[in-house]
Amino acid sequence: MVRLTRTQQQQRTRAAVLAAARAEFAQRGYGEARVDGIAERAELTRGAVYSNFPSKRALYLAVLLDAVDGATGPVAPGPPSGLAGAVGAFTRTWLDRLPLPGDTPAAGNLALRSLTGVFDDEPGRAALANLARLEAVLLGLALEACRPHRRRVRLAELVLTLLHGAGHLAETAPGFGDPFDVVRAAEHLAGLDLADAWDPPHLPFVEPARPVDEAWTPPADLPDLCTGRPVGLGADGVVAVLGTGRLDAAEEAVRAARPDDAVTIAVQTGDPAELGRLVRLRIGDLAGCLCRVFGPDHPDARPRLVLDEGGALAHALGVAATDDTEAAVRIRAGRIVARAGGRGAGHAAAGARG
Structure with missing residues (x-):
């Protein structure tokens, strides 16, 4: 019989907790999931779960992060042609997470990386708001490389607003809307003159x-x-x-x-x-x-x-x-x-x- 080292045992326990949590969240959703249910699925004690993850929220985020880290998909050989093409390609890629028709609501929310009801405190809401702005900057900078010398952060904000709206509808009204229409709408956003300028009033x-x-x-x-x-x-x-x-x-x-x-x-x-x-x-x-x-x-x-x-x-x-x-x-x-x-x-x- 092979004896596991302490580190190996900790890794095995953590993997068992994550697998059990993924099953619990996929069946019951974040709000209805219980740490006791996760411990029972993993055949561990409640204390063993908390020794690896200090809260249900931390465990839910770990499950989502594990899914993102393991996500695969075709990688483009090079940047798409033109600004509208880049926006459309990004939109299609993001929409891959939309739930499939046979998914349960809880499983669909897990696929969407839904954070609805997860952060109801001020630090969490502030972090989410700031992360949304940072995401827009990162996407905007990538779009600027497609057509240099113009700021594209406001365009990125609009694209992300459209996508998160589509995600929210997929969560609350499954089947509403056509993803191909969302892609076409996003491509049209690239043609708007948003008068995007970088001039925060406090910087001078x-x-x-x-x-x-x-x-x-x-x-x-x-x-x-x-x-x-x-x-x-x-x-x-x-x-x-x-x-x-x-x-x-x-x-x-x-x-x-x-x-x-x-x-x-x-x-x-x-x-x-x-x-x-x-x-x-x-x-x-x-x-x-x-x-x-x-x-x-x-x-x-x-x-x-x-x-x-x-x-x-x-x-x-x-x-x-x-x-x-x-x-x-x-x-x-x-x-x-x-x-x-x-x-x-x-x-x-x-x-x-x-």
Whole structure:
């Protein structure tokens, strides 16, 4: 008889809990699912479930994240032709998650990655709102590469609004509407003149970054949430440290950065089990769609996104690690040459000389 190591036993227990939770959520839905039912399905104690996942919400997010990480699909050999083509391709890819006709409501919601009723607290709602804005920035930057020199974030916001509306209808009124009509509508959005300009009113009043000359030792490379590849944190450029309640400030660093800057957005949260998983779920889901549409090596202006769950990067930079953090530094030749904090920090650090 082969004896398992402690680590192997923990991995087996976690896998059993995830499998049982997936079955429970698919049968009963998030609201009606019970941790006791999950423990019974896994033939474990309630305590064994909680030793791996601190809450039902954390477990539900882990099930969704596991599905996103395991999702597969054809990857485009290159970017689609034209802006409308890119919008249509992204829309078709996103709509692959719509439930099948024979799915139960609970199983359909799981396929949709539905978060209805999951976050009913202020930190969760704030994180969701900020993640929606960050998703629009990432999609907008990818679309801008199809037709340069025009901001496309407002177009991305409209596309995501259309898609989440289609998802909500699939959840509440299954079978309503034709997905092909949704794709055609999204393609027509690309032809709208949205007068999209980048001119946040507060940026002219942001205090300049403070010049410094400080050595720092970056932590081990963290994986990019969009590509999965290690991020070289010592590269020249800007590192913006943003809490889950301040992710809407990411675009400020991107727009103010120099063409050759490496722009890294380091996401901070004091709740890695729930908000940390939420970040990985939403960004991983979007990144998977972008990869299938534009290819894994599409040369867009996307920033590097890392989740600094343990706060090691924030600590190395001498920055507080909270859900409300907004701070940024400019790195040159392995040294910190400028610092900024508070509203507009990413803009200030990106625009600093150094």
